Amino acid sequence: MIRTNKKRLRPRRILPSPDQVVRYGVGLDVHKHVLACCVSAQIRTGEIIAVKSHSFRVSPAGLHEFTNFLQKFRPLHCCLMECTGVYHIPVYHHLQKCYHDTTTRIIAMNPLLLNRRLTDLGTKEDKADARGLASLSLYDQLLRPSYVGDLAFIRLRDSIRSYHRTRIKTTQLINRMKALLDGENLKYAFNFKKEWVLKLLDCFFNHDCTLEEAFQKQIANQTEHGRSITILEKQCNTLGEYATFRLNPVHGFYFPCVLVNICMLIH
Incomplete structure (x- = not known):
C-alpha cells in the first residue's frame, strides 16, 4: 500500500470586512524585551473574532512600529495589558501619549483580577495570553483599571x-x-x-x-x-x-x- 504525504488543510479563517466591525480591542502580553500583541474585532452580530497577532521589540523603535501597526485598526476601543512589575510602564505611557486625545482606553489591570476574568472567559495559557486579553478588552463590565501614575x-x-x-x-x-x-x-x-x-x-x-x-x-x-x-x-x-x-x-x-x-x- 502506497502512502502519500498529504498536508492536512486547515480551514481558512475568514476575517470580517471593515463594514462589519463595530470596534477593535487589543491585548498586550508585555515581557522584558518582547511585546506580544493580538487584535480582536467585535462584529455587528456581537461575535468576537481574533484578527491579527504580532510581536514587537520593547524598544523606542519597536514601540514606534507597534503604534503604526495599531493605526490600521479603527475604531480602536481598548488596549488591555497586565501590570507586570515595571515592564508594562514604558508601553503604558507610550500608548497614553499616542492616544491621549481619543476615546481609546489604555488599561493596565491587576494580575490577580485579570487572571480571574480570563478564567471566566476560558482557560488561561501563556501562549494565549495576548489573545485572551484582546477578547477581554471588549467586555467593558469586566475591566477594572489599576492606577499607573506618571514617571514622577x-x-x-x-x-x-x-x-x-x-x-x-x-x-x-x-x-x-x-x-x-x-x-x-x-x-x-x-x-x-x-x-x-x-x-x-x-x-x-x-x-x-x-x-x-x-x-x-x-x-x-x-x-x-x-x-x-x-x-x-x-x-x-x-x-x-x-x-x-x-x-x-x-x-x-x-x-x-x-x-x-x-x-x-x-x-
Missing part, C-alpha cells in the same frame, strides 16, 4: 518604599546589636543613631581594649581633628561598672559586620 509619581513612590524598607531594616539591625550586647552582659545605653556612638563601637569592636579605653581613643581622635569632646567626656564619666568591660574575642568578627550594616543604612 513612580519615582516618588519607589523612594518612599525604599525609605520605609531602610527604616525597618535599620531597626532590625539595631535590635540585633542590642541583643548581642545584652548577651555579652554589656547593657550600657548606647544610642545607635548618634554618629559618635557608631565610631566608638567601631573602635571598641576592632581593638582589643576595654570600653573606657575605647572612649579615650575616640577622645584623642576627636581632639586631634579639632572636634568637640564634651559629649564623649560626659558619657565616659557615666560608664560605671562597664568601664573595664572587654569584648569576648570570639565575637570579634560578627559584631563589626552588624555594625557596618547599620552604618550603611543610617548614612
Whole structure:
C-alpha cells in the first residue's frame, strides 16, 4: 500500500470586512524585551473574532512600529495589558501619549483580577495570553483599571518604599546589636543613631581594649581633628561598672559586620 504525504488543510479563517466591525480591542502580553500583541474585532452580530497577532521589540523603535501597526485598526476601543512589575510602564505611557486625545482606553489591570476574568472567559495559557486579553478588552463590565501614575509619581513612590524598607531594616539591625550586647552582659545605653556612638563601637569592636579605653581613643581622635569632646567626656564619666568591660574575642568578627550594616543604612 502506497502512502502519500498529504498536508492536512486547515480551514481558512475568514476575517470580517471593515463594514462589519463595530470596534477593535487589543491585548498586550508585555515581557522584558518582547511585546506580544493580538487584535480582536467585535462584529455587528456581537461575535468576537481574533484578527491579527504580532510581536514587537520593547524598544523606542519597536514601540514606534507597534503604534503604526495599531493605526490600521479603527475604531480602536481598548488596549488591555497586565501590570507586570515595571515592564508594562514604558508601553503604558507610550500608548497614553499616542492616544491621549481619543476615546481609546489604555488599561493596565491587576494580575490577580485579570487572571480571574480570563478564567471566566476560558482557560488561561501563556501562549494565549495576548489573545485572551484582546477578547477581554471588549467586555467593558469586566475591566477594572489599576492606577499607573506618571514617571514622577513612580519615582516618588519607589523612594518612599525604599525609605520605609531602610527604616525597618535599620531597626532590625539595631535590635540585633542590642541583643548581642545584652548577651555579652554589656547593657550600657548606647544610642545607635548618634554618629559618635557608631565610631566608638567601631573602635571598641576592632581593638582589643576595654570600653573606657575605647572612649579615650575616640577622645584623642576627636581632639586631634579639632572636634568637640564634651559629649564623649560626659558619657565616659557615666560608664560605671562597664568601664573595664572587654569584648569576648570570639565575637570579634560578627559584631563589626552588624555594625557596618547599620552604618550603611543610617548614612
